[in-house]
Amino acid sequence: MSQHSESFVAKSTVKAADREHRRKINFNIGKYNSVVPKGKLQFSDVNLAREKAKNQKWKAIETLDKCLENFEAAITKRGAKVIWAEDTAQALEAIGKICAEKNCKTLVKSKSMVTEEIHLNDYLEKQGIESVETDLGEYIQQLDGEPPYHIVTPAMHKSKEDVAKLFAEKLGTDPKLNPEQLTLVAREKLREKYASAEVGVTGANFIIADIGAIAVTENEGNARLSCSMPKTHIVITSIEKVIPSINDLALFWPLLSTFGTGQMVTVYNTIVTGPRQPGEVDGPDEMYVILLDNGRTNILADPKQRESLYCIRCGACLNACPVYKNIGGHAYETPYSGPIGSVITPHLKPLGEWKHLSYASSLCGNCTEVCAVKINLHELLLENRHEAVEEGHSVFVERMAWKMWKQAMLRRSLMNAANGNIKSWLINKIGKAWTRHRSNLDFPKKSFNEQWKEKYGNR
Ligand code: SF4
Numbered sequence: 001m002s003q004h005s006e007s008f009v010a011k012s013t014v015k016a017a018d019r020e021h022r023r024k025i026n027f028n029i030g031k032y033n034s035v036v037p038k039g040k041l042q043f044s045d046v047n048l049a050r051e052k053a054k055n056q057k058w059k060a061i062e063t064l065d066k067c068l069e070n071f072e073a074a075i076t077k078r079g080a081k082v083i084w085a086e087d088t089a090q091a092l093e094a095i096g097k098i099c100a101e102k103n104c105k106t107l108v109k110s111k112s113m114v115t116e117e118i119h120l121n122d123y124l125e126k127q128g129i130e131s132v133e134t135d136l137g138e139y140i141q142q143l144d145g146e147p148p149y150h151i152v153t154p155a156m157h158k159s160k161e162d163v164a165k166l167f168a169e170k171l172g173t174d175p176k177l178n179p180e181q182l183t184l185v186a187r188e189k190l191r192e193k194y195a196s197a198e199v200g201v202t203g204a205n206f207i208i209a210d211i212g213a214i215a216v217t218e219n220e221g222n223a224r225l226s227c228s229m230p231k232t233h234i235v236i237t238s239i240e241k242v243i244p245s246i247n248d249l250a251l252f253w254p255l256l257s258t259f260g261t262g263q264m265v266t267v268y269n270t271i272v273t274g275p276r277q278p279g280e281v282d283g284p285d286e287m288y289v290i291l292l293d294n295g296r297t298n299i300l301a302d303p304k305q306r307e308s309l310y311c312i313r314c315g316a317c318l319n320a321c322p323v324y325k326n327i328g329g330h331a332y333e334t335p336y337s338g339p340i341g342s343v344i345t346p347h348l349k350p351l352g353e354w355k356h357l358s359y360a361s362s363l364c365g366n367c368t369e370v371c372a373v374k375i376n377l378h379e380l381l382l383e384n385r386h387e388a389v390e391e392g393h394s395v396f397v398e399r400m401a402w403k404m405w406k407q408a409m410l411r412r413s414l415m416n417a418a419n420g421n422i423k424s425w426l427i428n429k430i431g432k433a434w435t436r437h438r439s440n441l442d443f444p445k446k447s448f449n450e451q452w453k454e455k456y457g458n459r
Pocket of ligand 1: 310311312313314315316317318340371372373374375377
């Protein structure tokens with residue numbers, strides 16, 4: 001068992017028994033479940049819309065090299081600088097260099113899972129740069145010293161009372177503030193930061209290949225402020241976020257908002273095509289776009305797993321997953337949790353250390369049912385398990401257990417050799433893996449074969 005696997009089991013065991021945690025998650029996911037069906041009504045045929053989105057993402061991923069080159073050529077013409085980063089180290093080095101050139105002391109940052117993936121805040125802190133999260137959920141998590149809990153709703157596991165208590169502890173506010181008052185407190189603190197920050201960092205929900213732009217979707221206006229108020233705007237995005245054309249946004253924007261939050265369309269949708277142009281009054285002097293690979297091309301090279309690059313990070317599969325709803329987002333110890341996280345993480349990081357996530361699934365298929373772009377998530381989880389075994393990451397005991405099971409399944413006489421008492425004893429006392437988290441198994445006294453004969457004779 002890898003260290004990550006042990007930690008995952010330990011954290012999951014604690015969370016699965018935490019009723020208060022479950023209550024909060026059920027409450028918040030319940031609210032989500034009540035609005036998503038209404039959002040879906042905007043599509044005359046929601047399944048067709050998902051199918052079309054899958055086709056467009058297929059097109060983008062199959063021509064990823066051309067799409068990215070086209071994006072680079074178009075956005076560079078308008079003065080943006082594109083930086084290709086193979087891994088975390090290269091991305092951080094590029095950001096560090098830009099910040100040093102701009103003598104950056106304060107940086108404002110909108111919500112971006114890629115920045116979580118590369119641990120940007122930790123890096124900036126070491127460089128003596130204050131990095132301020134401007135999305136309210138991320139701001140709450142930063143105040144609490146916790147990573148995001150969910151890819152769309154970073155503080156989903158906190159109630160409004162938890163947030164009021166946190167603000168009181170960290171900011172000295174009245175612990176009885178309501179959500180509106182808390183939002184105003186955060187807003188006041190953040191406005192000062194936008195004005196003083198030298199650099200603004202955002203992610204990109206989509207990279208638009210044909211016109212050379214990035215699209216950012218948000219509900220608070222903080223991303224728009226982060227990219228327009230500081231003199232320098234850095235976009236950090238992973239390469240699979242590409243869509244072929246600006247025309248595709250007519251489909252992807254409503255799809256992302258409906259599957260992400262149940263809205264028909266998100267409040268602020270921004271298309272950024274470069275830094276401020278001559279004659280324009282708003283926008284940064286400079287814009288950099290860092291295109292991060294960090295293992296995506298490994299997934300691209302695997303024809304079976306390639307489909308996972310279609311993900312638009314709507315978070316629907318997390319909300320639908322019975323495992324996620326019980327153990328929560330932090331047990332995964334990865335920025336991408338839930339079914340999609342379990343699919344991609346073992347390919348973005350060493351498979352042997354992260355294969356356990358592929359087993360964090362009941363394989364009920366609910367994730368596949370709800371996916372905005374129809375990714376066959378549960379089948380990819382199975383494929384991950386297969387690849388892990390093929391690459392020799394299964395342990396000796398597991399291999400032996402399956403061999404014995406196979407032999408027994410192939411020979412009726414072997415299956416009948418032990419009576420029910422012996423089978424129960426073997427599972428409950430010897431094979432303790434079963435009973436560690438479950439009640440004892442009680443095998444029938446007679447085997448299935450004996451019961452069949454009694455009922456139907458030798459038919
Ligand atoms: S895998 Fe599908 S459901 Fe899950 S976040 Fe990505 S697009 Fe949404």
